[in-house]
Structure formats: structure tokens, C-alpha cells
Amino acid sequence: MDKKPKTHADLLPKGLCPAFLWKHLLTHSINDPVYDDRKWPGDGYYWCAKTCTCIGPDDEHVHPSACLQSRSCYDGQKIPEA
């Protein structure tokens, strides 16, 4: 019996900035399976809604590993500290 394949959604960090965009979000394919061992979801091209480019308002690259609440331009609901 094959293991259930991981999906793009499984590769998304929690608490991503709402300005973080990527293709699979727009095609509603985030629950499609991922067939390789990629670490991050989608095609690898990510962009910011604030700038409409792959560079965020803070002049740094947009990436799922970076667009989290620790970033100065983060525009989401911060996760309360425990």
C-alpha cells in the first residue's frame, strides 16, 4: 500500500504573511500531491502583493522561509507567544 503523498499545503510554514503569493494559491492547487523531495511548495517563484515582485517591502527576497512574523514588513496576524 502506497503512502499518501505529501501535498504543497504540507510544505507551507504556519503563519505566512497574507501578502505572500505563489501560483498554486491562485490555481487552488495547494492540495495537489508533490511527487519529488522539494522542501518548499509550488514552483519556487514567490512574490509579495505589496510590491508585486519577488522582493518584499524590506528589499529582501520573498520566500516561505522568510515571510513570517519575524520579518519587519510582515502584515499578518501575529501568533500570540505562549
Added chain:
Amino acid sequence: MSNVEQPRPGEVELKVGFPGHYETRKFQVPEGDAPPWDANTKFTVVGSDEPRVDGVMKASGRAKYSYDVTFKGILYGMILRSPVARGKLTGLELDEARSMPGVAAVLALKELGNKVRFVGDEIAAVAAPTLDQCRDAIEKIRATYESEAHNVDFLSAEDGPLVDDSGEYTEPWAEDSGMEKALAESKVQLTGTYRTEVQTHSSLETHGAVAKWNGADLELWASTQATFGVRGEIAQAMQAAKVKCDSVTLHAEFVGGGFGSKFSGGAETRAVALLAHATQTPVKLMLDRFEEHTCTGNRPASLMHIRAGLSADGILTAWDWRSFGGCGHNGGGGGVAMPNHFLNTAKKRTTHKDIATDTDPARPMRAPGHPQGFFGAELFLDELAAKAGIDPLELRRKNDQQPIRQAQYTLGSETFGWQAGRNPKPGSPMPGDDARYLRGVGMATARWGTLGSHGGRTPHAALCRIHQDGGVETRNGAQDIGVGNKTMMAILTAEELGIPVANVKAVMGHTSDPSGPASGGSTTTPSIAPAVRLAAYQAKLELGKLAAKHLDISEDKITWAGGKIGADGKWLTFAEACKLIGPNPIEARGQRFPNYKGEPIENGVCGVQFAEVLVDTWTGLVKVTRMLALQDCGVVIAKKTAESQVLGAMIQGISYALYEQRLMDKRSGRMLNGDFLRYKVIGSIDMPPMQAILQTVFNGHSNTSAAGLGEPPSVAAPAAIANAVFNAIGVAVRHLPITPDKVLRALNQRGGN
């Protein structure tokens, strides 16, 4: 003649599969959905040769693209771009440009101290009444930079792959005793390095938009493949102007191609919205061809290093793969896909690494990662087959467990004449051919793994309106980027209502209509089609109720047949029934339900392509002389546009295999061939006779079993052509594009000519 089929929610048995391979499987149909079609369904117009509904408009120039939108007093926008490939913006003086005659706005797109990441990076934008005035103003902007050393070649990057003079990757394999054992136990082994170059999207309509503010509301006409995505994006980008999503309307009724590069609005759409806001005048900003080649993404370069082993009976037993993506400054998007469908029992290992360069970032491009990965893997398989003395088609048959592709192997080899077309002695002329020319035949496979989705929290939906005068509208707010979605919608609606396709008006591309997906990943048709059909089905039920009341018969007896509605000898034509509607139309909204729970025949789509080439041994020129594609696409809805999608993918595949290549000047970091004169794309004279055989597959995942076709047919073509060249000349050209210099080198390597 049939009664209106009633919904059958819950567990439903459907006849699914494809000719020669049907079976009955159970699926969970959500409550509220239309009764699903299956292999027992008799169609009237679905799958027929209906012409493209907007074909005449396009051919006659009446279709209005964003590029064509204009207003009295409109301003034009233009972007100043960096001449520096890597560094920092140290100075930006805009006042002189602002004082130029006619210049309405000059805006900075970067702040002092911001990094500059590639030649073409956006610095500032201007708006003026003419493009000439924009150019003059751009020249008056004084931008200064602090330059740093740059690199535009991923093979020269510090962390890039090391290759020798022959192009072979030289790093030793990481230790893996299991892999070494599997390779050692195999009968035949092979190792090889394969490379591809950067391909630009080359959409005929460049990126850009027209922006018009009406007070606090923003209206955009954008060349985009994501109407809803870009609307939301621009609303966020314009938050400083107190814009909210509900005050942005986006139109993209006709789009001149995108191929994956138009998901984001990009700096140009943000710039045009800002310029129009600053001037309170409509502004049009469309990129020129050089900007299109250099600033809007690309299919990245790749390097693949493969070693594998084959058992005595032709089964792959070991598959060791490492690949690299030659990416832009963001160092991402270079992933490479491979045909996993051959690796069922093989010991497998894969690694991948993206390498950053100081160039425009990669963006998704028609089957991201697949044409390059399948080129490497499928050419490798042909070389492995040759070494083992096995027919390459037979090698694939033995290692592929997918029944759809198995059927395609059989039909394709018969239709194309595989045995007769193969060069029995690669490197020698075929009987009857001039000794100067070498002929060969190759094939390759494809797969694509999605069947669309319902759209998550805001399910995709469609509207169907039936008017008193008999007119019917079908509407969805997603974009038709040229592939034929409007035709698909019109056909589905006509099928459901039993009326001619010409009576249906299909409208797409306005965010005031129901939600739809971005056109990517071959999801548009499978995501929208079930909603379109459901909307028509529900509208039909409403019209049936009116007819029943008028004819004084019970609703459950209402039958639709031959364009008439009624029962018991009492009949109304569709037009007569519509007269009962009144001034307000019947309006039904159909939503896209989640893919059915159950076991579809295939979770994506399958394809196989064959190619024949003629190689001129004097010049090294490769001419593709004929091609055949066999493509599963779920249920074929609009046959002509579906075939057009497949043929277009084959054309683009030939272009990628033989011609297209971004050339960079290492010293300046600038693209050397950023136009259609020097960036070679296929022309009509290079196009061979091509045939597309569409394979209808009822997969049972939705009420229409529709699948998408953007990506799948673009996967196999370059590999099939490379394999044909290998069969012709007897040497594998492992580096795309297969240009004459590489062919001549390969011929020399073989020792001939």
C-alpha cells in the same frame, strides 16, 4: 428523448475509463451537483468540431486586448530599468524629468540604498501623453549605482555544478551502498549529463495594463492569467491609497498568451496603478519586447546528471539522479521533473539544487520543470535502450504500468509507423534517402498530475442566464488566455440545454463575475467546466418548471428532446419556452464541488509523442518532418480548441528543442538577444505536418470528467525530437537547443562527415 435526469447524490456507480478499458467504479457525488456524465452518456455537441466561439473576432482584429484599450486623454507609462546587474541604488534625481513638457508623473520604484539585482530591475516610472515623451523623460532621470561583481551563468557560480570540456558533470556521486549494489547487479549501466538553456515565455501580448481611477475605485485592463489574483494583489499594493479589494475591478477578456509568466501583476501593473492614481488620468503601460524577454521571467536552465541500471529483461533497477536549476537572483524555480512512471521498482535517489545568478528570476512556464527534465530522462532512456539492444518503445512498455499510456504506445506506434520509420542503422542514410541526410524517429512520454479543484473557501462558480428572447449567457470571471475556455463554456451550456452553440454567449475575464482559478497548472477547464455545466443544468430545471406550468403537466414528466420541451404530446420549442420567462432572466449559479471521493482512472493525464527528423550532415540543421501526439485530456469538450492546444504545444516544443536560447553578455549582464530577430522562435516554415489524437478518458472526478491541456502536451515534444536526432545520427545531442554546431560536433564525434 429523455427526461431531465435528476441529481443522484451519494454513492454513484459510473462507467469510467477509455475505449477498450472501461470499468464501473463507485464515486461519492455531492448533494446539489448535476448528474455526472460517464461513458454511457450520449453527447450532441460535446467533443464535436465546433469552431472557436471568438475565432472570427480574433481573426478580424475586433477582439479587444488590454493593449487595445484606450481612452480620450490617456497617458502612457514607461519604466526606467537598471543597467547594472548587481549593486545598490545610490542616487535618484527625478526633478528634471518631472519638469519635461507634458510629463504628468514621475515615481520612484526603488528607494536609495535598495539592492539592484539584474539588468532590467525596475527603478522609476513615468507617465506622459506619448511614448516619445516618456522616453525623453526617462533619459532625464539621473540614477547612480554602486556596482558589485556579478555572474549571469549558473555554471560559473561558486556553488554551481562543475562540468568538464565535454560537458560532463565531474563531481563524484555521494556514497550510497544500496544504490551501488543496485547498479552493480544490473545488466546494463549508463551515466550521462544533460543540459537545457533558458527559454523566455515570449507571449505575443506583452505584460502590462491600463489603469483608470473613478474616485476611490480602480478599474484595470490587464494582460494577466489571474484576474482574481491580480485584483487582490493590486488592492494590497495600493493600500496606501486606501484601496480595498471590492473597489478594484479587473478585466482580461482577451489575453495574448501568458505561459505562466502572468500570475503576478508585476512591477508594471503596480506602476500603472500608481501613475494613474498620481495623475487621476487613465494610464497605459505595456512592456516592450526587450522588457518582455528580460524582465518577466523565463524557463530556467538546467543540468541533469543521471546514472541508471537495467536488468536483463529490460526493467529499470537503479535510477540515480541529480539535477541543478540555473535560476535568477531569487535562486528558486529551477526544479526539474522526471518520468517517475518508469521507476516503479527501481532503487531510486534524486537530489536537486537551484543556483542563483544575477538575472531575472525564473517564473512558472508551461509544465514547469517538465520539458527540461523529460528531455534529459527520456534521451537517457533511449541511450540506455541502445546500449542494451532494446527497442526504446519496448523499454517504455516494459517499465510503464499506466494503462492509458500503454494504449497510446500501441495506437501511436501503429499510426506513426514506428517500426518502418526507425533508422535501423543510426548514422547511415535510410534506404532511398540522399546520403547527405540522416533520418530518424523518436518518441517520449508525458504526464501531468492535476484534475483541477473546487477553489477552496470560495468555490469556483459560473452563471447561466436564459433570457426571454432565447439568448443564453454563460459567465465566469476567470480569464481565457487564448486556449479556448469560452468555447468550452459555450459547448457545455449548449449540450445541457439542447440548443446550438451559436445561441450561447460565453463571457470571461471580468472580476464582477463569479470566481475562477488562475490559468495555471492546466486547472482552468477542469475547475470551471463542472460549475458551468451545473449552472446550465439548474437553469434548465427552472425553464422546465415554467414549461410544465404552461403546458399543465407535472414537472417530473418534462422531457427535453430535439430542441423541444414538454411531454404527453404537448411541446414547446426552446424559443417558445423562453417567452415564458419574463423580463428578468432565469439566472442560475453553479458551483464547483470538490473532486469526487472515489478512485479516478488517473489522477492527472497521460501523453505520448512521436517525432521524425531529417538531419543535414553538411550544415548540421535539424528539420522536424512530422509529429504525432496522443493525449489524454479527460472528456474532450471542445475538440478543435483542444487539438489546437496540443498542436501549439508541439510547435513550442520544436522551438525549445531546436532554436530557443537566451544569450547573456557575461561582462554587462545584459541579454544579447532580447528581441524576435535574434531570439529564435519557430516560424511557420519550420512547422512540420502534425497530428493530435485526443483520447477521451472518463475519469469520474467531476460531473464532466474534464481535464486540462495547457501543460501536458508540452512535456514530451523536446524529448521526442532529441530521441529522433539520436536515432538519425547515432549520437545523442545532450544539450538543448540542438543547434547546427552541436550536431556537427556530434557527427565529428561519431567519426563521420
